[in-house]
Amino acid sequence: MKKNSVLLAICCCGLALAAGCAAPGAPQAPSLRLPVAVDNLSAIRKGNRVVLTWSPPMETTDHQAMRWPTTTRVCRVLNQFPINRCGEVVREIKSTELVSVLPAARRPVVSFEDVLPPALIAAQNQATYAIEVVNQRGHSAGLSNQVRTSLVPTAPPPTEFRATLDAQGPLLQWNVQSIPTPSPGVSYRLRIYRRTSGKTDFALASEQPYRVGEDEARDTNFEWEQAYDYKIASVAVMAAPGRPAVEVEGDDSETVHLSAHDIFPPVAPTGLQAVFSSVGQKPFIDLTWAPNTESDLAGYVVYRRTAASTFVAVSTGLIKAPAWRDNDVHLGQKYYYTVSAVDLRGNQSPQSAPAEELVPMEVR
Numbered sequence: 001m002k003k004n005s006v007l008l009a010i011c012c013c014g015l016a017l018a019a020g021c022a023a024p025g026a027p028q029a030p031s032l033r034l035p036v037a038v039d040n041l042s043a044i045r046k047g048n049r050v051v052l053t054w055s056p057p058m059e060t061t062d063h064q065a066m067r068w069p070t071t072t073r074v075c076r077v078l079n080q081f082p083i084n085r086c087g088e089v090v091r092e093i094k095s096t097e098l099v100s101v102l103p104a105a106r107r108p109v110v111s112f113e114d115v116l117p118p119a120l121i122a123a124q125n126q127a128t129y130a131i132e133v134v135n136q137r138g139h140s141a142g143l144s145n146q147v148r149t150s151l152v153p154t155a156p157p158p159t160e161f162r163a164t165l166d167a168q169g170p171l172l173q174w175n176v177q178s179i180p181t182p183s184p185g186v187s188y189r190l191r192i193y194r195r196t197s198g199k200t201d202f203a204l205a206s207e208q209p210y211r212v213g214e215d216e217a218r219d220t221n222f223e224w225e226q227a228y229d230y231k232i233a234s235v236a237v238m239a240a241p242g243r244p245a246v247e248v249e250g251d252d253s254e255t256v257h258l259s260a261h262d263i264f265p266p267v268a269p270t271g272l273q274a275v276f277s278s279v280g281q282k283p284f285i286d287l288t289w290a291p292n293t294e295s296d297l298a299g300y301v302v303y304r305r306t307a308a309s310t311f312v313a314v315s316t317g318l319i320k321a322p323a324w325r326d327n328d329v330h331l332g333q334k335y336y337y338t339v340s341a342v343d344l345r346g347n348q349s350p351q352s353a354p355a356e357e358l359v360p361m362e363v364r
Contacts, residue, residue, distance in 0.1 A: 034061045035070050035133040038144035043129050045149045047251035050114040054131055055107040056098055061141050070095045073132040074112055081128045082146050090114055123183035125151035154250035155180050155188045155234035161253040163230050167264035170219040172230060176212050186238050197227035210234055224262040231255045266294045266341035266349040274337050274357035284327045285357050289339055291322040296344045303338045303351060318342055332361040
C-alpha cells in the first residue's frame with residue numbers, strides 16, 4: 001500500500017511539472033560574465049611617461065558582482081580619435097595584479113605607467129588610450145572612455161638646481177645646458193614649484209623663460225621662519241592657429257630644501273640730524289632721520305653719549321616713527337646720537353652715522 005502511494009505521488013509531481021505550474025515566469029538566460037566597460041579613464045603625461053588611472057569594473061553587464069578573474073588590456077593608438085578597437089596592446093594586466101592607489105575611495109582606483117618609446121615622441125603625434133576588460137573567455141563589453149595626450153617633445157629639467165637665502169628671501173638658481181631642437185609651433189618655459197615642508201602637494205610658485213646658461217629667480221611670496229621644498233620642471237607649449245595651446249611638462253629636477261630663518265638685520269638708518277631748542281620751555285634736542293623701507297621693520301632704538309661716556313640706549317621701547325625728542329639734556333653739554341633699526345624678529349641693524357648737538361650755557 002505504501003509503495004503504491006509513493007508511485008502515485010511521483011506521478012502527480014511529474015504531471016504538474018509537465019503542465020508548467022511549478023516555476024512561474026520566463027526562464028533566465030545564463031550570465032555571460034561580461035565586465036562592464038570602464039567609464040572614468042584619465043591620462044596625465046609627464047616627460048616620456050603617461051600615467052593612466054581608472055576604476056576596475058565591480059559588476060557584470062547583467063548586474064552581477066564580479067567574482068571571476070579578468071584581464072585588463074591597455075590600448076594605445078597613434079593619431080586616431082576615436083578608435084573602435086584596441087589596436088596596440090601596451091600591456092595586459094591580470095585582475096590579481098591590480099592594487100588600488102586610493103584604498104579609502106568609494107570605488108577602487110588603479111594606475112598604469114606607459115613609458116613612451118623615443119620613436120613615438122614627435123610634435124605632430126597624439127596617442128589615444130583606452131582600457132578593455134575581458135573575461136576568462138576573452139570577451140568584453142567594449143572599450144572604455146577614450147583619452148588623448150600630445151606626444152610633443154619635452155625639454156630636460158635644469159641641472160645644478162639650488163636654493164640659498166639672503167636678506168631679500170629665497171634665491172633659486174639653476175643651469176640649462178641646451179634647448180631641444182626647435183619644432184614648428186613649440187616653445188619652452190620653466191615652472192618652479194614649492195611646498196611647505198611637511199605638506200604632500202607642490203603648488204606652482206612662478207614661471208620663467210627657458211634660457212641656456214645660468215639663471216635665477218626670487219621667491220617673493222614666502223614667509224620668514226617657514227621651511228620649503230622646491231623643484232623645477234620644463235613645460236613644452238605647442239600652439240597652432242585656431243586651436244587651444246597644448247602644454248606638456250617634462251621631468252622634475254631634484255627637490256631642494258630651504259629654511260627661511262631670518263638672521264638678516266635691517267640696514268642702518270641714514271640722514272640723522274639733531275637740533276636743539278628751548279624757546280619758552282625746558283631745553284630739548286629733536287632727532288629726525290630718513291625712514292627705513294623694510295617691510296618687516298618693527299621700530300628704532302636711539303643711542304646717546306657725551307664726551308666722557310660711551311653710547312647707551314636712551315629711548316624707551318621701540319620708536320615707531322623716524323623722530324625722537326631727548327628731554328634729558330643739560331646746559332653746556334654736547335651730546336652725540338646714533339639710531340639703529342630693528343625688525344619683527346629682533347634683528348638689529350648697525351648704528352647710524354652719529355649726529356651731535358651742543359646745549360648752550362645760556363638759554364633764552
